[in-house]
Amino acid sequence: MNTLEVTREEERGIYLEAGTDGEILLPIKEVPEETYIGDMLDVFIYRDSADRLIATTWTPKAMVGDFVVLKVTQVTPHGAFLDWGLVKDLMLPFGEQKRKVSQGINVVVRVYVDEETRRIAATARLGRYLGKTGRRYLENEEVDIMIVDRTDLGYRVVVEGEDWGLLYHNQIFQALEVGQKLKAYVLETRPDGKLDLILQKPGPQKAMDLSQQILDRLKQSGGFSELGDKADPSSILAAYNVSKKTYKRALSQLFKERKIIFEDGGIRLVQ
Template sequence: MGMEIGKNHTLKVAREVDFGLYLTNGEEDILLPMKYVPSDTSIGDEIEVFVYVDSLGRPVAVTAQPLAKVGDIASLEVKQVTSVGAFMDIGLEKDLMVPFKEQGQKMEVGRKYVVKVLLDFKTNRMIGTSKIGPFLSQHHDELQEGEEVNILIWQETTLGYKVIINKTFQGLIFHNEIFDHVELGDERTAFVKAIREDGKIDISLQKQGYEAVKDMSQLVLDKIKATGSLALGDKSNPEEIKYKLGMSKKNFKNILGGLYKAGQIEIFDHEVRLKAEG
C-alpha cells in the first residue's frame, strides 16, 4: 500500500542525496528536501513528516505541519482566485485549491471560509470543499444543552449563521441572537442552546440561564464603576444597547433590575449611575 497523501507518517531515513534525504516505509521511498532535513539526522533515524503532492505532481515529505490534513475541517484564508478555483493558505508551499464546483458560495481573496480537506483520487492531490453538509454527523448524543463548544462560522442564511460544532455537527445561530460582529470562518467558543426533536441544534454565543445573567451583570457593573456612570438607561434604544454592550435590551433591563434591587445603582431614562454611599 502506498503512502497516504495528506497525512502524517513516521518514516526511516534510507539514503542521502545532494538535494535531501530519501525516507522509506519499507515499501516505498519519498524525498525529504534538504531545507526540511533536521540537523544531526543520520541514516536509519525515524522522522515524522507530512506527505503531499508538490506543484510538479510529485509526492514529497516535509517536516512542516499544515493547518489542516486530509479529513480535517478548518477555517482557511483565500490567497488568490484563478480560472480554475480559489487557492487557500494551508501553511505549505503549495496552496490548497477549492475548485469552483466545490464552493458553496463564490470565494473572495483575503476572506476566510470553512472547508473540509479531501483527496482528489483522479490527481492524488489535496483539494478543499465548502460543501461540508454530507460529511457532518447526525448523532447528537454527545452534546448536552448548556454545554460549551467550539464553533466555526460556516454559512450565512436568511435565519442566521450555520456553524460547525466541534468540527463534527451542524448548528445554527439566529440573527436576532448575535450581538457582536461575526464573519465567515470565525472560530468561537459558544454554547448549545437547544437540541430539537428533529436533531437540529441551536447555538448561542452567550451562556444561558443564571450563569449568563451573573456574567453579564458583572460586565455592566464593571462598565458603570469605570467612570461612575453609563450613558445607557431605561429608555435607551435597543440598537445602542446592542452596540455598546453586546446584549439585548431585555437582558439589559433584567440586569439593571437586579443591580437596582441590590442597592448598587440608580436608573434614569438614558443613564445609569453608581449609587452614592450612605
C-alpha cells in the first residue's frame, strides 16, 4: 500500500507520483469522486498483464509476506490463478504447488515477490519460509495460528507466521477448517523446532474459566441445567467446547466448593 500524490489527469485515468518509479496510472473506473490534482490517495501497487506498474484503490486479501487461504478461479497452461480480491487474479505457478490444484478449491499459500519477474505471486511451498527465525516460545504461551492441512496425527498449522505447529486429534474438541485463524497455546517445542499446541487454556486458568462459564449459564437459565455429569459428550462439546472429562472435572470442583448440587437430570445452582 502506498499514499501517492495525483499529478495529472487523462481520459483513461489519473497518474500518481511514485518517485523513482515515475508516474503510475490509476484507471478511470477506480478514481474516487471529487479527486483533484495534488490530492493524496491510498493505493495498492502491482504489475498488470503487460508487466506495467498499476495502481488500484481496492485492497487485496493478503499482502506480500502473508499466509492466506484463497480460492482457485482457474487453471491454465501457465499455472493456477487465485482470487485475492483484485481484478487481476494472483498466480500460483505450477512449480510453487505442493500438489496439483483444481478450480474451485481453497489452497493455503504465502504471497511473495518473484525475484526474476518482480511480479507478486503465490506459493504453496510454505516450509521454505518457516522455522528460520530461531524464535523461542514459552510453555503455555498464547500464539496466533492458521490451519494449513489435516494429517494422520492432527492439523498442521502456521504459528505467528514464522513456525510450524501441530494440533493433535485427541486434543481437539471443535470443528476446524483449512485457512481458519485462531488462538492456541504452546505445550512444548520439539527438537526439530516445531511446536506441539492445544486450543484450550492449559492448567488452573482453564479450569477456572470453565467453572465460571458454568456458573454464568446457570444464573442465566434460572439456576438449573440439564448438562449434568451424565450428559451426552456431544451436548457438552456444543455448549462449552470441551471434552466430557474436562467438564466433569469442573463440576466436581464446583460441587466441592458448594456452588452446585447434582439433581436427577442435571445440576442446580446453590443459592
